Amino acid sequence: MSGDDRPVGPVDLELDCRTMLCPQPVIELARHVGDVAVGGVIAVLATDPAARYDVPAWCRMREQEYAGADELGDGVTRYRVRRLA
Amino acid sequence: MSTPAPDHPVPLDSASGEPLHPAAREVLDAALSRGWADPRRLHRSGRDARLLLDNARAVLAEALDCRSDEVVLCSSGTDAVHRGLLGLARSRRRHGTAIVCSAVEHSAVRHAARWLGEERAVGVDRHGRVNVDAFLAAGQAPGVAVAALQHANHEVGTVQPVEALEPLRAAGVPVLVDACASAGRLPLPADGWSALAASAHKWGGPAGVGVLVVRRSARWEQPFPGDDRADHRETGFENVPAALAAAAALRAVLDERETEAARQRRLVDRVRAAAAALPDTEVVGDPDDRLPHLVTFSCLYVNGEAIVTELDRRGFGVASGSACTASTLEPSHVLAAMGALTHGNVRLSVGRDTTEADVEAFCAVLPEVVASLRADL
Numbered sequence: 052m053s054g055d056d057r058p059v060g061p062v063d064l065e066l067d068c069r070t071m072l073c074p075q076p077v078i079e080l081a082r083h084v085g086d087v088a089v090g091g092v093i094a095v096l097a098t099d100p101a102a103r104y105d106v107p108a109w110c111r112m113r114e115q116e117y118a119g120a121d122e123l124g125d126g127v128t129r130y131r132v133r134r135l136a
Numbered sequence: 137m138s139t140p141a142p143d144h145p146v147p148l149d150s151a152s153g154e155p156l157h158p159a160a161r162e163v164l165d166a167a168l169s170r171g172w173a174d175p176r177r178l179h180r181s182g183r184d185a186r187l188l189l190d191n192a193r194a195v196l197a198e199a200l201d202c203r204s205d206e207v208v209l210c211s212s213g214t215d216a217v218h219r220g221l222l223g224l225a226r227s228r229r230r231h232g233t234a235i236v237c238s239a240v241e242h243s244a245v246r247h248a249a250r251w252l253g254e255e256r257a258v259g260v261d262r263h264g265r266v267n268v269d270a271f272l273a274a275g276q277a278p279g280v281a282v283a284a285l286q287h288a289n290h291e292v293g294t295v296q297p298v299e300a301l302e303p304l305r306a307a308g309v310p311v312l313v314d315a316c317a318s319a320g321r322l323p324l325p326a327d328g329w330s331a332l333a334a335s336a337h338k339w340g341g342p343a344g345v346g347v348l349v350v351r352r353s354a355r356w357e358q359p360f361p362g363d364d365r366a367d368h369r370e371t372g373f374e375n376v377p378a379a380l381a382a383a384a385a386l387r388a389v390l391d392e393r394e395t396e397a398a399r400q401r402r403l404v405d406r407v408r409a410a411a412a413a414l415p416d417t418e419v420v421g422d423p424d425d426r427l428p429h430l431v432t433f434s435c436l437y438v439n440g441e442a443i444v445t446e447l448d449r450r451g452f453g454v455a456s457g458s459a460c461t462a463s464t465l466e467p468s469h470v471l472a473a474m475g476a477l478t479h480g481n482v483r484l485s486v487g488r489d490t491t492e493a494d495v496e497a498f499c500a501v502l503p504e505v506v507a508s509l510r511a512d513l
Binding site: 072073074077078081099100101103104105107108109111112113 | 416418434436437438439440458459460465466467471472475476477478479480
C-alpha cells in the first residue's frame with residue numbers, strides 16, 4: 052500500500068490543509084483528487100495528527116495509492132497520493 | 137427501555153459501563169448493613185465483615201475458575217492491571233524493566249509499562265490481532281520483565297491469541313492478561329498467563345472493584361508501599377459490600393452468559409450489517425472471533441464528535457475513538473495501529489437491558505444521521 056520507497060515524482064497539485072482538523076483534510080483530498088489526471092500525484096499539507104492514519108485509510112477505502120509522507124518541519128506533514136482511478 | 141420512543145434515551149455504551157445488575161443491588165443493600173466493619177478485627181462486627189469478604193473471594197474464585205487465595209481485590213480494573221503488571225515485573229527486576237505488549241492494549245497497560253521502564257509494542261493485523269510469532273520473539277528478548285496481552289480488545293472486540301503465549305511462561309517470562317473487556321462475556325483463557333485482571337463495573341458489578349488473579353505458580357512482589365490487610369497483595373481498607381456485590385453480579389452474569397452472549401451477538405450482527413450497508417463506511421475488528429457485545433465502525437468524511445452528538449440528540453448514547461472526541465487531538469491508538477480510519481468513528485455496545493427494538497431504532501436512524509452530517513460538510 053505504501054509507496055515510500057519509490058522515487059518522489061512531481062506533485063501535480065498541493066492542497067494546503069494546515070490547521071484544519073479531521074476529517075477536513077481528507078474531505079479536501081476527496082474533493083480535489085479528480086483535479087489531477089489518472090497517474091498524477093496530489094499532496095495534502097496537514098498538521099492534524101489523525102491525517103497520518105486517515106490519508107492511507109482513505110486511499111485503501113477509495114482504491115487510490117498512498118505514495119508516502121514528507122516531514123516538512125513545524126509539525127507539518129505532506130501526504131502524497133497517486134490517483135489510480 | 138423496552139419500547140424506545142424517539143425521546144427515550146437508549147444507552148448503547150455498555151463497554152464503558154453497565155447499570156448495576158439486579159442481583160448485585162440486592163446483595164449490596166444487605167452487605168452495606170452487615171459488612172461495614174474492619175475485616176481484620178476479632179469482634180463480632182469485624183468477624184461479620186471478614187465472613188462476607190471471604191465469601192466474596194470464594195464466589196469470585198469459583199466464577200473465574202481459580203483458587204480463593206489467587207484472588208486479589210483491587211480498587212478498579214486499572215488498579216488490577218497496574219498491580220498485576222508491576223508486581224510481576226518487580227519479581228523480575230534483575231532481568232530488566234521492559235514490558236512487551238500488543239500495540240492495541242488498554243492505556244492502563246501502556247501507562248504502567250512507560251512508568252516502569254520501556255514499552256515494547258508488537259504490531260497487529262488489520263483486525264487488531266497481535267502477531268504471535270513477533271510477540272513470542274519480543275517476549276524472549278533480553279531486558280523483558282513481563283509480557284502483557286489483552287484477552288479481547290476493548291474498542292474493536294477482536295479476541296487475542298492468549299493461549300498461544302504458553303511458551304513465554306514456560307521460558308520464565310510472566311504473562312499478564314487484561315481481561316477487563318471480556319470477563320463475564322467470554323470464557324476466560326485457561327492457560328498461557330501468570331496473572332489476569334478484570335473490572336466489576338463492566339459485568340454489572342459496582343464501580344470501584346477490580347479483580348486480579350495471580351496464579352500460585354507465578355512470582356509476584358508488592359510493587360507499591362505495602363499494607364497489613366487480609367491479603368498481603370492488597371492495600372487499603374477493603375470495600376467489603378462492593379466486593380460481595382461484584383461477586384454476586386459475576387455469578388448472575390455467568391449463569392445467563394451463553395444465552396445472553398448469543399442474544400447480544402445477534403443484536404451486534406444487526407448493527408454490523410446496517411453499518412456495512414452505508415456508503416464509504418468500514419466495520420472494524422474481527423467479524424467472528426470477537427466480543428459478543430460491541431461493534432466499531434468508521435464513516436468517511438464524518439466528524440466523530442458530530443456523529444456522537446447527533447446520535448445523542450436522537451436518544452442514542454454511543455462512544456467514539458475519533459481524535460475530536462478525546463481530550464488530546466490524537467485519535468485512538470487502537471484504530472491507528474490497525475490502519476483503520478480514525479475519523480467518523482462509532483463504538484456501539486449492547487447490554488443486558490438493550491432490546492431488539494432499541495437496535496432496530498438505531499439502525500433506522502443511522503443512515504439518515506450519516507447522510508445529514510456529510511451534507512453539512
